[in-house]
Amino acid sequence: MRNSLATQDRLHVNGREYAFHSLPKLGERFDIARLPYSLKILLENLLRHEDGGITVGREHIEALAQWDPKAEPDTEIAFMPARVVLQDFTGVPCVVDLAAMRDAVVALGGRPEQINPQIPSELVIDHSVQVDAFARPDALDINGRIEFERNAERYGFLRWGQKAFANFKVVPPSTGIVHQVNLEYLARVVMTREVEGVTWAFPDTVFGTDSHTTMVNGLGVLGWGVGGIEAEAAMLGQPSSMLIPQVVGFRLTGRLPEGTTATDLVLTVTQMLRQHGVVGKFVEFYGDGLQHLPLADRATIGNMAPEYGATCGIFPIDAESLAYLRLSGRSEEQIALVEAYAKAQGLWHAPDSPHAHYSSTLELDMGTVRPSLAGPKRPQDRVLLGDVPANSRAAIAQLTAAREQRGADVADFIAEGGDAAVGNRHLAKGQADAVIDGQSVRLKDGAVVIAAITSCTNTSNPAVMVAAGLLARNAVARGLRRKPWVKTSLAPGSRVVTDYLQKAGLMPALEQLGFDVVGYGCTTCIGNSGPLPVEVSAAIAAGDLCVASVLSGNRNFEGRIHAEVKMNYLASPPLVVAYALAGSTEIDLTREPLGHDRDGAPVYLKDLWPSAREVADTIAATLGPDLYRHNYANVFQGDARWNAIASPDGERYAWNAASTYIKNPPYFEGMTMQPGRIDDIAGARVLGLFGDSITTDHISPAGSIKKDSPAGRYLIARGVQPVDFNSYGSRRGNDDVMVRGTFANIRIKNLMLGGEEGGNTLYFGRDGGREKLAIYDAAMKYKADGVPLVVIAGKEYGTGSSRDWAAKGTNLLGVKAVIAESFERIHRSNLVGMGVLPLRFRDGETAQSLGLYGSETYSITGLADGEAKTATVTATRADGHQTRFEVDVLLLTPKEVEYARHGGLLQYVLRQLAGKAA
Structure with a gap:
């Protein structure tokens, strides 16, 4: 590494010497003190990776050191995270x-061991367990057994990877949620590495293949969610290109x-930052309020960065x-290193610390x-809690408009002499009777059918988890019970949570x-809610009910939580318990009772809510380092189920052609050492025309697999019975399944079909005919015709989780470009990484304003092998009428242009590595 600015220095801690690149030394040349905390970390990263300009040159360091907070981002830098978490x-x-x-590298003349993680890469198995069993003492054991039965092949493959790859570790199932494990154990805050006999100290930075990797920002660790392909590149030692960001300061x-x-607090912060506009920006929290904000609360705020749209939401050390x-339970040696390093680098925050300069600021008391x-x-x-009933009723009115019309039609049928008995059987009234556990109940619109304490957002936070336990204790003491139609569940973020709840006597x-x-x-939170009880499902269907879930998660997009649940509310764990007792979003918990005690007296939420002092005292009496050390002592070893799974040996994986879980993907078929060009696109058809806020949940396969879907038919044809379909998430290792589920979400609305829900489109044949088909089926017909495809969308295309399959599936369907009004940061990057061009409508123009219907034939010209910043799109109707408009080409850095030329990021990396072998 270079040291052109003479910043190398030595730090002595605990009798050991560490080399580091000193920001104060650089501060002798530049005004470093004014830089935000997060940019100081980026600056150290550039100093440490300076190589004379191949990746990092002196000009990049100076550009960041002289950062202008008000300037629009236009300078590209290379960032190399210290580790990857998956x-x-x-x-x-x-x-x-x-x-x-x-x-592939062997086929190109290289060696298998060239493909190996170059930095620590840790995978936590946490997304495969589903809530099949609930509200019973053996639910954990039953769900764990089913999880292993469903995923034995996947887990065997991961065990092979743990043996085959260096720098790769796997945290087995039933340990905890990845972000909580990252916060409680994996995060180093300050890392060390031996290089040619010298021990270097540097900030812990991380890429994660889940957008909520930002949870660790609460601990002062800079990191964010990336797509799988970007994470793979980092694992292989490739830097990530990024523009020096704007940084928004948020004073608390x-x-x-x-x-x-x-x-x-986090829901308030999320709303404020969404309104402010922070997409693609860093957010940094500062102010006097930090001294009253426990680390767990900070982590909760950091966790939600994808929801407020920022790249990260970071707190200082x-x-x-x-x-x-x-x-x-971290060691005293590590804690001493963190403190000494942070203070030596000017990364330490004290209540009286002067705040940095920011691109813009917000403030919250x-x-x-x-x-x-x-x-x-x-x-x-x-x-607001008191406004939930009105909010719920408004949503129900929208969602049931079709039902009301159907009811009016049936009423007309009866009024005009139709058979009343026949008509009434089809007259949906928003309520239905059911018998559940021997009890006769009536479900109505707004019924809460799922109440789940789930997801990393809150289950990492002892204050809200203890509050939930105390509220439950108080409710039981008053004789309250959950409503029988509510499916309840508790999925702690780690085993530490269960231990302190048990120790406090709250379980x-x-x-x-x-x-x-x-x-x-x-x-x-990710849709692994499992099936509703059959009686509840039957009632929802019979009454065409608009029912709700209340969960302590971070995502509540349409179709995500459960296919039968149309309204989903995020809430704190104690409120989840409260809604399980109330059983409806139609009850105002600020004024109405959520139940009645044994004597029939009303019980209000305020009667059950624990005081902040009681919560704090309970935490102080139960939570300590011993719980963490005990639970993480053998974190990578796993239990008997894990260790009993068979897995192959060898440097190269022995692919099983009959597998429906793990398959060798087609990305490298026929690949040579010569990259391609970014050519203009001619004769393209529209695969889908979508509106605003199309999320990766809409695009990427997720949740259950329907037997009559393309993916379901594929599995049945290979002898897999519907009961064994598992979820799309569990089959992400098989591209044949995943491509069939791309754009197949039950709630996605293709405007080519008038906005009807479901993953269908119109196929336009060469003979001029049109046919309604599943999107996958249409794409395969277009591929057989040799016709390229485009997708057209509105604002915020690709918001949501960092799902690389949203880009992989798009690529495999034959989509060459996506034209949208705006893109979410990670998904735009993922599209580029898979060789799909992201194109943006010019300001003020939309598909609607341009009169685009999706039936046209499209050409995209002027791309100039990726050098052009704009291109021309020509949409030609069947009658020959043409609409021309300009679009922005969102290849934002020279490295992204290279990725696109190579057909994707992985192909680029593969050619670089194979070239070194040659």
């Missing part, structure tokens, strides 16, 4: 790709008032950071935060209300 849904395809690259003052939680490291939920279908749509009350532990993983 979860199994996104991690399995990463390992599949690495295994495929080992075969005051402290949370009694009766509010960190969830209420301070005394609270050290207290958390000590609480979570935490004393003004009020109890809130978010929903019914977006995390940024905050709703029995939670279990009495149906919140038995169902697993340690990201369950309901």
